[in-house]
Amino acid sequence: MFLNQTSQYALRAMAGLIVADQNGPMKSKDLAQTTEIPSHYLSKIMRKMVEAGFVESKKGHGGGFILKKPLEQIRIIDVLNAAGFDMDEQPCVFGWDQCSDCNPCPLHPVWKRLKESFNEWAFNTTMEDIRKENRLLIDMKFSQKS
Amino acid sequence: MFLNQTSQYALRAMAGLIVADQNGPMKSKDLAQTTEIPSHYLSKIMRKMVEAGFVESKKGHGGGFILKKPLEQIRIIDVLNAAGFDMDEQPCVFGWDQCSDCNPCPLHPVWKRLKESFNEWAFNTTMEDIRKENRLLIDMKFSQKS
DNA sequence: TATTCAATAGACTTGTGAATCTATTGAAAT
DNA sequence: ATTTCAATAGATTCACAAGTCTATTGAATA
Numbered sequence A, B: 001m002f003l004n005q006t007s008q009y010a011l012r013a014m015a016g017l018i019v020a021d022q023n024g025p026m027k028s029k030d031l032a033q034t035t036e037i038p039s040h041y042l043s044k045i046m047r048k049m050v051e052a053g054f055v056e057s058k059k060g061h062g063g064g065f066i067l068k069k070p071l072e073q074i075r076i077i078d079v080l081n082a083a084g085f086d087m088d089e090q091p092c093v094f095g096w097d098q099c100s101d102c103n104p105c106p107l108h109p110v111w112k113r114l115k116e117s118f119n120e121w122a123f124n125t126t127m128e129d130i131r132k133e134n135r136l137l138i139d140m141k142f143s144q145k146s
Numbered sequence C: 001t002a003t004t005c006a007a008t009a010g011a012c013t014t015g016t017g018a019a020t021c022t023a024t025t026g027a028a029a030t
Numbered sequence D: 001a002t003t004t005c006a007a008t009a010g011a012t013t014c015a016c017a018a019g020t021c022t023a024t025t026g027a028a029t030a
Helices: A005-020 A028-035 A039-051 A076-082 A108-124 A127-132 B005-020 B028-035 B039-051 B076-082 B108-124 B127-132
Strands: A055-058 A064-067 B055-058 B064-067
Touching (some): A005 A039, A005 A076, A028 A039, A039 A055, A039 A076, A076 A127, A108 B108, B005 B076, B028 B064, B039 B055, B076 B108, B076 B127
Antiparallel strands (some): A055 A064, B055 B064
């Protein structure tokens, strides 16, 4: 796929967390179950979300993960960056790293448009938008190919 | 990058072969050198090109690879397919395999446009076009990231 | 205090595409 | 015929992302 597995998981995990919307913290194990992400691997990803300041983690009895920031302040692009993904680092269609506006590969224009659209979307969409339209991203757990 | 390493190599190898334009067959080793593709790996890819009928291979003294078809009859899309790449199999931006016109992911339209552009280009561009504009694809050997 | 629960760190394993190595086959040249 | 050259097959290795396992830490409950 386009995003790597890890960043896709990150999006899904965050989406899963906000849609759950329970009163207390959500356990990693439960989140893993609803999102269908391998639980130990999810833990690692959630650690990154904690470090980025999106969620808080509580150890011990009754612990788990809980949102720390208002949803409107968590942009998709931030989640992706926290997971280590950066669209601008993605090489062009041909993997040609010289590809640029002055020295374009045959598909440079389309590629550029895709990147721009992606970035614009990721920048302007927050987790609040995701919550409102809860079809998005949650359903992504049905995806298969890597 | 977008294409996998193997299909990028395939394009570059074919481009390298036609641009070389020498009288006799071109040795795998020489082709590997000009295209900067690991030579043993190139052999395998060339095998696929032989099987696809684009080139002929001659063993032994003075052997190597030589074009079998007229350049106008070798389309980029055929080379890619022979190398095992199929744009239509590429999952959507989110790796969401349910993504379709009726059930689109947030970036479905842009993604679709990219795929279409790519396919159109790959279908309508032949190796003859590559030869004419010999900047293309050859320079790709400078690419780095995988 | 003792127990139980759940995140965490970090070592370890797995899976896969890419790359390498070795032995074999087939063809030209001498 | 023998030698030499170059593609080929297929086993093996490598690199890296993804996934797993185990022991530890910290917090709540009893």
